[in-house]
Amino acid sequence: QVQLVQSGAEVRKPGASVKISCKASGYTFNDYIIHWVRQAPGERPVWMGWIDAAKGNTKYSQNFQGRVTISRDRSATTAYMELNSLKSADTAVYYCAREGTVTREFDYWGQGTLLTVSS
């Protein structure tokens, strides 16, 4: 069965960086795009960017441009999201999600990783 398993909760100080992983299994990793989405407490999910697992192409939201880097390791079937210059406003749950091949919905999601940014 398709699974996306994310790394555990993180705590960082303002100005630091964090890298969250998303391990995929149960499907052919190279055949799909992986998205990253974050959700602050009580807020709607916010799209951050995506990576084509086969080609490594990326696309980022303008809201995070310059601060976010999405990468993947095909041999490890793992995607990564790195966020730099952290602020308290980056405190949120971060999710990876797989995109359906034709109709683009986010059909499988990771369990989420809580990032807390606090001095």
Added chain:
Amino acid sequence: DIQMTQSPSSVSASVGDSVTLTCRASQAISSWVAWYQQKPGKAPKLLIYAASILQTGVPSRFSGTGSGTDFTFTISSVQPEDFATYYCQQVHSVPNIFGQGTRLDIK
């Protein structure tokens, strides 16, 4: 960016009631809409994609319609496990914006 305006922000219902949510896109997006259910502390769960296609394993009491700019999501007979928050999402183009969400509460 294509914005999604979702309403209502909250709705109260009893078990067995029918509930309808709406989403309006800021420009025409054909059928590029998905609907998700989210329970506290959990990831969103896909219910409907391409505006009206039921995801495998999702009960048939959930349905979606619409095309262009106006979309609806209906639960025909609310069950106890349906009390959650629901989001629409446009997948026409990035950024893939989500609606504000509708919280479904027990009346």
